[in-house]
Amino acid sequence: MRLLRANLVDLGVDWARYGEINYERSQAIGAAVAFLEYDGLLAPSARWSCETVVLFLDNHANRLEVLDTEAFDWLTWARANDLLAPENRDHSAED
Numbered sequence: 001m002r003l004l005r006a007n008l009v010d011l012g013v014d015w016a017r018y019g020e021i022n023y024e025r026s027q028a029i030g031a032a033v034a035f036l037e038y039d040g041l042l043a044p045s046a047r048w049s050c051e052t053v054v055l056f057l058d059n060h061a062n063r064l065e066v067l068d069t070e071a072f073d074w075l076t077w078a079r080a081n082d083l084l085a086p087e088n089r090d091h092s093a094e095d
Contacts, residue, residue: 003043008044011029018044026046030054034056040056040057042054
């Protein structure tokens with residue numbers, strides 16, 4: 001299922017506060033989507049200008065199989081793309 005911003009607002013999400021740590025309404029929406037046995041949900045990210053993918057693994061009935069894994073250093077990537085708040089940036093290069 002794909003939910004757009006307008007859909008979330010219609011479902012009672014306060015868009016002005018969507019990026020805050022207040023997940024009660026969005027979790028209720030996700031639980032309803034899972035209950036309806038959808039495989040997953042696409043919705044606007046609360047923090048980035050992209051969509052978030054949520055997979056409901058219980059609804060996949062063992063149809064998903066991990067074929068390969070790879071370690072990824074998200075912190076290094078975030079630093080390289082200037083995506084960290086100033087207090088979380090590595091200042092060791094300045095020392």
